[in-house]
Amino acid sequence: MTSIATRAPASVAALREEFARRGWYERPSGRIMFELALNLFLALSGITVFLLADSVLVRAAGMLVSTAGSMGVGTGAHTASHYAASRRRWANELLTYFGHPLFLGLSVTFWRYKHLGLHHSAPNIVGVDKDSDFYPWFALTEDEVQRARGLRRFYYEKLQWALLPLALVLNGLNMQRAGWAYVLGNLRGSGRRGRALWMDLVALALYFALWVGVPCLFFPVTHVLIFYLIRIGLMGYAMFAVFAPGHLPPEAARIRADQRGSDHYLLQALSTVNFRAGRFGSLICSGLQYQIEHHLFPGVSHIHYAKMSGLVEQFCREQGLPYRSYGWPEVLWKSLVVFWAPQPVMSDVEALRGRPANQ
Secondary structure, eight states, X not given: OOOHHHHHHHHHHHHHXXXXXXXXXXXXXXXXXXXXXXXXXXXXXXXXXXXXXXXXXXXXXXXXXXXXXXXXXXXXXXXXXXXXXXXXXXXXXXXXXXXXXXXXXXXXXXXXXXXXXXXXXXXXXXTTOGGGOOTTTOOOBHHHHHHOOHHHHHIIIIIHHHHXXXXXXXXHHHHHHHHHHHHHHHHTTOGGGHHXXXXXXXXXXXXXXXXXXXXXXXXXXXHHHHHHHHHHHHHHHXXXXXXXXXXXXXXXXXXXXXXXXXXXXXXXXXXXXXEEOHHHHHHHHTTTTOHHHHHHOTTSOGGGHHHHXXXXXXXXXXXXXXXXXXXXXXXXXXXXXXXXSOBOEESOGGGGTTOOTTO
């Protein structure tokens, strides 16, 4: 059998040519803006319901709708951060800054470092990919558990799964904190990156002015802060629900760092799974349910992922690469189970060359 390393480049070139022929490298900005407007409407109308309703249940429903819409705004900005929302660079930048720091308080420069820089080049590589690395707070691999001693070992084996709900409440706040730390820590001596860092800092400051400062002019400070914590706490759960299923289930291999230089396509496929989100879920996820397509072709707009999926699956099967897709509830449950039963680390990805694609 011809090796994947020999066959993949020619096959990828042919696949890219087919994408170009079908117009899938076009960036349908109109549809992306429509989706963004719809998610923004859900986010703001849910907040309005929360503020005006008398019933606790109606207010809770309003916040859930707002959380879903806010997640959609964030995932739409994710597409823009890959410069896949528009042919114009400035438009992608504008959408990214709007959706991340201005609307969610998440640093753009930190996102580019952690997600675009580390995650996409080394998905699920232990000790490298910060998107799927929760150590030392949580151990997701057997190696991390085995290295621990005493109370920490007991915590990993018996308690960490029970503390996950609390950690998810703090997830959004922690991402905001990490973003601020990254920006402030890199401003000095930033050189050519200085402009981006300063823009990021201004956008983050405007976020707090808009979401905390302005509301305090009309509502008691304590009410504003409580609302802020509820909103960010729910976003922590939403981010886990959207981002975790693509990389945390046991089927998404966690890979030893010395395997980072292995075949690019094999690494991406081994560490990634898809999930089926339905029509409303697709609006919120902005293509992140097609993680395999996104990781193999991150510069393609998410609008095309559903149409691409058949060809991408065929490509993976012809190359002996895994292509896995699950229902959203199933793969979300699998993502949670990893905190109860940490998974082994793959030490030899080359051994999987040529295996059937469903393994």
